[in-house]
Amino acid sequence: MVIPVHDVNPVRRTPYVTYALIAANFLVFLATPGVASSLTGESGLAQLCHLQAFLDHWAAVPRELIHGQTPTTVPTGDVGVGAGGPGCVVGPPGYDKSPELSVLTAMFLHGGWVHLLGNMLFLMIFGNNIEDRMGHIRYALFYVACGYAAAYGFALVNADSADPLIGASGAIAGVLGAYLVLYPRARVWVLVPFLIFLPLRLPAWIVLGFWFGLQAVYSSGTGVSAAGTVAYAAHVVGFLVGMLLAWPLRRGTSPPPEPRGLLWGRRARPRW
Known part of the structure; x- marks a missing residue:
């Protein structure tokens, strides 16, 4: 696993949309019920019930996307006591949910700080050049289209799943796919864990190709537990759609500047 920290690929204009997306993701995360528990490590039943009700309202659910039917009973966010002890109260939804619109709202929901910060790091590094x-x-429009394609692609292979699908990963995977098509030779500074974190500067095609390869392997169920909650199939679909949509722009894309001085993490030798 490599962690990208910066790319050597300057932009000509300020990436206002990328900044706005990052800000929106943080604001929605801070407004999500239960975010305090992710900071303190504490989690009560009331917080869990409130979060579950929030996700059922705003997250995308594969079964709803494919079959177009929303449930007649959902968590209300309240805590009750039944025959089995305390639990979340369920009842008729007090809202009309649009499965199609839930894909958009789900793009701004995250399950924790690691989920959020990881996605925003990739969006910050690679999104500015695609916007440029x-x-x-x-x-x-490209970002939203990749997010929708990723969500529906995942739903097609998990049509009966009632688990909420959240996160910007599908849309950001589309950004990564576009970057691989448009700037395969751009250098990316990464940290590689090897006893310590080693800084290396690698071509984008290695960094993003390795990332996509992992998602493809994990989406097949190889190397992950059955209890895994990451929608790897959504990442694969988003990445491929991003590549496809960016392909017509290859011809008119200027190559990134060739870095000088440091190469592959070490100082290059002068040529005579």
Whole structure:
């Protein structure tokens, strides 16, 4: 596993959409019920019930996306006591949920700080160049399209799942796919864990190709436990759709500047 920290690929314009997406994700996360527990490590039944009700309302659910039917009873956010002891109260939903719109709202929901910060790191490093190449409006539409494709792609292979699907990973995977198509030779500074974190500067095609390879392997169920909650199939679909949508832009894309001085994490030898 490598952790990207910076790419050597300057932009010509301020990535306002990327900044706005990052800000929106943080604001929604801080407004999500139960975020305090992710900071303190504490989690009570009331918080859990409130969070479950919130996700059932705003998260995308594969079964709802494919079959178009929303449940008749959902968690209300209240705590009650039944025959089996304390638990979350369920009842008729007090809202009308649109499964199609839930894909958009789910893109701004995250399950914890690690989930959020990991996604925003990738979006910050690679999103600015894709926005710079596509323009603000087209980039925003591209981002949403990749998110929708990722969610519906995952739902198609998990049509009967009632587990909520949340996170910006599918849309960001599309950004990574576009970056691989448009800037495969751009250098990316990464940290590689090997006793300590070693800084290396690698071509984007290695970094992103390795990332995609892991998602493809994990999506098949190899190397992950059955209890895993990461939607790897959504990452694979988003990445491929991002590549496809960016492909027509390859011809007019200027290559990134060739870095000088340091190469592959070590100082390059001068040529004579």
